Amino acid sequence: MEKTYTERIQIHKTNKLAGLYPSVKLLVVVLYTVCTFVLGTVHFTRVDLSLLLIPWFLVIPILCASSGALGKCVKALKAVALIALIILLVQTFLVPGGEVLVRFGFLRICEKGLKTAVSLSFMIMNIAGIFVWLFQTTENKEIARALEESGMNYKAAYVFTSTLQMIDILSENSKTIMNAQKARGVETEGNMIVRAKAFFPSLVPLILGAVIGSEERVLTLEARGFSIQGEKTHLFNLEKSGAEKTAAAAAVMITILIIAGRIALWVL
Amino acid sequence: MGAVIECKNVTYSYPLAKEPAIKDLSLEIERGKFYGVVGENGSGKTTFCALLRGFAPSFYKGELKGEVLVEGKKTTDYGGELSAKIGYVFQNPFTQISGVKDTVFEEVAYGLENFGIPAEEIERRVVEVMQMTDIEALAMKSPFDLSGGQMQRVALASVIVLEPDILIIDEPTSQLDPEGTESVFAIIKTLKEKQKTIILVEHKIDLIAEYADEVLVFKDGQVIAAGDKRKILSDMSLLEKGASLPQVAVLGSMxxxxxxxxxxxxxxxxxxxxxxxxxLEERKKQ
Amino acid sequence: MEQKKYSIKEDFSMLALLIIPVGVAVNFVGGQLASILKLPMYLDTIGTIFAAMLCGPWVGAVAGGLTNIVTGIANPVNFAFIPVNVLAGLVTGFLARRKMFSVWWKWIISMLVMAAVSIISSAPIVVLVYGGVTGGGTSIITAAAMAAGANIWAAFFGTEGIFTVLDRIISFVICWLVIKVIPPRTLVKFGCGSNYIKESK
Known part of the structure; x- marks a missing residue:
């Protein structure tokens, strides 16, 4: 028998980690962030480097790979990695303060710089990394549905989902408008003032069109019963992968162990 | 067959406007009839539609004198439930999507979700309407990847699926090519067969002549002629008042x-x- | 003239709700366009300013915050800057309510206030969370200044300051050009819209 359309719009995931219920994923993200901060307080070597953050970061690629989304996550992490790298380099080589550790030519590495370089860049990589995992394994539709299920007002959920679509639409439209303006002779290359001037004819019609469109959109929504009070039906529903309890328990256990370890280090 | 919508001495002005857009309008819309609304741009046709649906004054603000009654109740006294009674389709096909759905199927189902209809019933009704409007092949496509004509059919489907008794359709084909226009009118024809009350604003007078029962001619915020289409569309005096009439009517009168x-x-x-x-036959005989 | 009353609930009318996604998307597109045209500014708060100018501070704040949440999905670093964008929306919205965009000298004051708020609110985040470097275009200049021995705070304020003011001027002019061509009939539906309609006598 042919599948119903309602059946066809559902999201089925075979991977148990990627298919975790969004709220469980969020729990993992929060606990991972807590662990990152706890581990960041453990210092090693003479200059107190937060070295534990480096092996801890290995959790991210492992998690992404076992969720079957390594490629996507690496791609998304590139932007973050670039920022982390710049921070690492700038802080290591440029920030003065404390003892000078190494010196070659005009470059020197100071104690304070190296310390913040390591903790800052890996802190960013860790926290950003876990969010990347969350967002790369969860579709926007699932996030929106989860928000609504967690008691968010339907209007707020609408704004969230519609924002994601609006970004796509306006990006498309801006390309069309920019090409049209280029065809009409608006310069997009040259010195900075020329380029800055090109900014206006590209953006003004875009915003204006969107505003006028919103007016009609309000009436469309009204005509579709947007503001009717009462229970709404949801054709799209979130699914559980079955590994929710195990995943949550594992995340809580690891967090407890790490916190216990940290306290033990203080006491001992 | 009684009046389903009544306008009693309606005068309406948009905010900041010096002149009212509708002046002292009184008329009745009868159940099950198809009304063609014609007139020049700015003659008040769209405002008239907005008044019937209650968008004016609730959304457009402005000042309303007199009353508009839908099934005996003032439009200003209705809340969201008017959307169950009156379906509304706009000119621009591209602004008539919810903006939150990924597929045409979900887009058409959106209104029913808001009404809290059970999922199995939604599936059944949406499939039925998609077949009627000939968009089932597009069901799993994104609403943003459609042509104007396809989009307008989706907009119609999204409204028809709510099964309103009254449909207000405001220049649905003004931005469509001939093919798109034809497909939209095929749907309107089916709606007429289903005995819906239809109020259609349309510039293409030949289409009005073919489908409508009654015609309302607007000029400067007033209805200057109303009645059976054969009577109105063959009234050559309307030409002087700026109305356009079917070419065959002009030819016939000549x-x-x-x-x-x-x-x-x-x-x-x-x-x-x-x-x-x-x-010609008769002339031959003579 | 009678003072207009505002309520948060009325601020979030249906139209305002739909302007929020537009604002966020405009922020996004503006930022993209600025980088395509290789401009040394971010120009990624135009939508926030626009939403705030039309619908007031609360809608502006939501548009601002949501921008960083949504772009944070792709690049989580943006989460840290949520307060900056929220504040930009709030300040612009309050200025709009006070009719601080009506004559040229008020424009100048408003723009300086907006630029100042942006710098003051982003400085601690950039300096404390990222050590003064965000990876954006002006970061290199900041880094160079730091290498030359300038204080990290001074380096940040000096380089960011000029470009932030320029950024706000361009953003504001764009919003103004759009608002000027929106028909008055549409403008009155926005919370602060009537402030931009010339009263006809």
Missing amino acids: LKERGLPLSEIPVTEKQAIEVIARA
């Missing part, structure tokens, strides 16, 4: 003036062929 004994002035092509053929 032929009649020149002495061809037409039994009536035709308003559609089909009718013209019949009437003129009959007249």
Whole structure:
């Protein structure tokens, strides 16, 4: 028998980690962030480097790979990695303060710089990394549905989902408008003032069109019963992968162990 | 068959406007009839539609005198439930999507979700409407990847699926190519067969002549002529008032003036062929 | 003239709700366009300013915050800057309510206030969370200044300051050009819209 359309719009995931219920994923993200901060307080070597953050970061690629989304996550992490790298380099080589550790030519590495370089860049990589995992394994539709299920007002959920679509639409439209303006002779290359001037004819019609469109959109929504009070039906529903309890328990256990370890280090 | 919508001495002005957009309008819309609304741009047709649906004054603000009654209740006293009674389709096909759905199927289902209809019933009704509007092949496509004509059919489907008794359709084809126009009118024809009350604003007068029962002619915020389409569309005095009439009607009236004994002035092509053929036949006999 | 009353609930009318996604998307597109045209500014708060100018501070704040949440999905670093964008929306919205965009000298004051708020609110985040470097275009200049021995705070304020003011001027002019061509009939539906309609006598 042919599948119903309602059946066809559902999201089925075979991977148990990627298919975790969004709220469980969020729990993992929060606990991972807590662990990152706890581990960041453990210092090693003479200059107190937060070295534990480096092996801890290995959790991210492992998690992404076992969720079957390594490629996507690496791609998304590139932007973050670039920022982390710049921070690492700038802080290591440029920030003065404390003892000078190494010196070659005009470059020197100071104690304070190296310390913040390591903790800052890996802190960013860790926290950003876990969010990347969350967002790369969860579709926007699932996030929106989860928000609504967690008691968010339907209007707020609408704004969230519609924002994601609006970004796509306006990006498309801006390309069309920019090409049209280029065809009409608006310069997009040259010195900075020329380029800055090109900014206006590209953006003004875009915003204006969107505003006028919103007016009609309000009436469309009204005509579709947007503001009717009462229970709404949801054709799209979130699914559980079955590994929710195990995943949550594992995340809580690891967090407890790490916190216990940290306290033990203080006491001992 | 009673009046389903009544306008009583309605005068309405948009905010900041010096002149009212609708002036002292009184009329009745009867259940199950198809009304064609014609008139020049800015003559008040769209405002009239917005008044019937209650968008004016609730959304457009402005000042309303007199009353608009839908099934005996003032539009200003309705809340969201008016959307169950009156379906509304706009000119621009591209602004009539919810903006939150990924597929045409979900887009059409959106209104029913808001009404809290059970999922199995939604599936059944949406499939039925998609077949009627000939968009089932697009069901799993993104609403943003459609042509204007396809989009307008999706917009119609999204409204029809709510099964309103009254449909207000405001220039649905003004931004469509001939093919898109034809597909939209095929749907409107089916709606007429289902005995829906239809109020259609349309510039293409030949289409009005073919499908409508009654015609309302607007000028400067007032209805200058209203009644059976054969009577209105063959009234040559309206031409002087700036209304456009079907070409066959103008031709027919000229032929009649020149002495061809037409039994009536035709308003559609089909009718013209019949009437003129009959007249020529009679002339031969004489 | 009678003072207009505002309520948060009325601020979030249906139209305002739909302007929020537009604002966020405009922020996004503006930022993209600025980088395509290789401009040394971010120009990624135009939508926030626009939403705030039309619908007031609360809608502006939501548009601002949501921008960083949504772009944070792709690049989580943006989460840290949520307060900056929220504040930009709030300040612009309050200025709009006070009719601080009506004559040229008020424009100048408003723009300086907006630029100042942006710098003051982003400085601590950039310096404390990222050590003064965000990876954007002006970061290199900041880094160079730091290498030359300038204080990290001074380096940040000096380089960011000029470009932030320029950024706000361009953003504001764009919003103004759009608002000027929106028909008055549409403008009155926005919370602060009537402030931009010339009263006809």
